Amino acid sequence: MSALPELLAPAGSFTALEAAIDAGADAVYFAGESFGARAFAKNFTRDEITEAAKLCRAYGVKSYITLNTLIYDREMREVLEYAAFLENAGIDALIIADMGAATLIHRYIPTMRLHGSTQFSGHNADAAKFLAACGFDRMVGARELSREDLTALCQNSPIEIETFIHGALCVCHSGQCLFSSMIGGRSGNRGMCAQPCRLPDKSGKYPLSLKDLSMATRIPELLSTGAASLKIEGRMKSPEYVHGVVKIYRRLLDERRSATIEENAELAEIFSRDGFTTGYFDRKINASMLGTRSEDARQKSRE
Numbered sequence: 001m002s003a004l005p006e007l008l009a010p011a012g013s014f015t016a017l018e019a020a021i022d023a024g025a026d027a028v029y030f031a032g033e034s035f036g037a038r039a040f041a042k043n044f045t046r047d048e049i050t051e052a053a054k055l056c057r058a059y060g061v062k063s064y065i066t067l068n069t070l071i072y073d074r075e076m077r078e079v080l081e082y083a084a085f086l087e088n089a090g091i092d093a094l095i096i097a098d099m100g101a102a103t104l105i106h107r108y109i110p111t112m113r114l115h116g117s118t119q120f121s122g123h124n125a126d127a128a129k130f131l132a133a134c135g136f137d138r139m140v141g142a143r144e145l146s147r148e149d150l151t152a153l154c155q156n157s158p159i160e161i162e163t164f165i166h167g168a169l170c171v172c173h174s175g176q177c178l179f180s181s182m183i184g185g186r187s188g189n190r191g192m193c194a195q196p197c198r199l200p201d202k203s204g205k206y207p208l209s210l211k212d213l214s215m216a217t218r219i220p221e222l223l224s225t226g227a228a229s230l231k232i233e234g235r236m237k238s239p240e241y242v243h244g245v246v247k248i249y250r251r252l253l254d255e256r257r258s259a260t261i262e263e264n265a266e267l268a269e270i271f272s273r274d275g276f277t278t279g280y281f282d283r284k285i286n287a288s289m290l291g292t293r294s295e296d297a298r299q300k301s302r303e
Helices: 014-023 046-058 073-090 099-108 123-134 147-156 177-182 216-224 239-254 261-270 295-300
Strands: 006-010 028-029 061-065 091-095 113-116 139-140 159-168 211-212 229-232
Touching: 006 014, 006 239, 014 028, 014 046, 014 239, 028 159, 046 073, 061 073, 061 139, 073 099, 091 099, 099 113, 099 139, 123 139, 123 147, 147 159, 159 216, 211 239, 216 239, 216 261, 229 239
Parallel strands: 006 028, 006 229, 028 061, 061 091, 091 113, 113 139, 139 159, 159 229
Antiparallel strands: 159 211
């Protein structure tokens, strides 16, 4: 029987990190106070990063830092200094989106493992080969990949492939969004997305708001793709959300089975936008993927 992929959990705060570890995550990802794509999460001070890395090592859990905003020239020296601090703190890898920053980090801190963020929009093995040549150890596949495309990518990639399995979906092309920046002056590529796609249009409809992804009912198929890491989205979510979702996926992976009706209902109770979708995975990209955080969904869920 083949080894299980890594279960990777989000941590927007130290308490959420502890919740992820307690629920059985194999790895956690979180951000410091700079250069992370979730600027409005609580995030971690440098002292907390050091303590988090120690805690993860004590439990045999990998720690990844998101350094996944686009970087200006004037910030490159600060980014390098920050990456050096993270290396010394014992962080296992950086999830990075800026090719220039990645090149400099690989040049000056070659022992630091680099994971290509989903913002790279890596869809195919050639993208993975390019990142491998640039010193990357892993690529986070684009969220738009179908089962067939993800399988082909995993089979032909020279580096590990990470894929999202649960959480919010952005309507834009794998994170390549300027909507918030253009209408609200808050750039998603700088970690400050205002989520205008979640708002109604003039008619009161929600033409851009997608349901959350949930692969809980597709675990055997997901395992057959060969993905090395299965990622839960949610660094803006509460520790209770993190613990509840990770706990269920831990059980499903260990038992190599899909969620029961009761387990799927529990996931929806934790958080849902009028249900879940697997539209991209199944190549069923249509209006059935749309969903909002209705008052009914709010009342039924804990988040």
